[in-house]
Amino acid sequence: DTGVSQDPRHKITKRGQNVTFRCDPISEHNRLYWYRQTLGQGPEFLTYFQNEAQLEKSRLLSDRFSAERPKGSFSTLEIQRTEQGDSAMYLCASSLARQKQSEQFFGPGTRLTVL
């Protein structure tokens, strides 16, 4: 399978714990995005990388959230001191920045439940 992969697929944690998610984009894609989706809502943008550079962070991304893409390939999203409001599906997407077509392809997501 050469699509976007995410790990883990599900994570249950207790409030206050730290969690880390991983995303492996499609191999030739230089752009990587993180979104968060809650029930009944569309995905909301969190942050994105072009290669290893983090180019934008949403105001939704509090200081408890940090994302990295150290070698311009896979990315990690860490949430520190989780809160119940962090429970959501965390989606990763990747795209190839080209002039004409740059649709984003999504991974299966990591569903986080904070107890």
Place this chain on the structure above:
Amino acid sequence: EDKVVQSPLSLVVHEGDTVTLNCSYEVTNFRSLLWYKQEKKAPTFLFMLTSSGIEKKSGRLSSILDKKELFSILNITATQTGDSAVYLCAVEPPITGANSKLTFGKGITLSVRP
């Protein structure tokens, strides 16, 4: 801030019916509008629309964009139970900007009954 509104929020039809899903947007800068299908997992790409008035088709699905009136529609003909899903509309800012995020609507939940 960019805004995407989809309607209706949910829809129930019977197999064989034709459905039209609506997406309107308010954006300051616009490059493309995208439709995705989501079935309890990751959104899967359906269409990217950049030009007004040009219909895109894929099997029983088709979509068109009206940049003057700021809306798009997604049509599904001869619906099947496998079309049951959430259909998401998103807008993309210009590629030349630093901002490359998609802004999504809430999605339209389509249920196709046998």
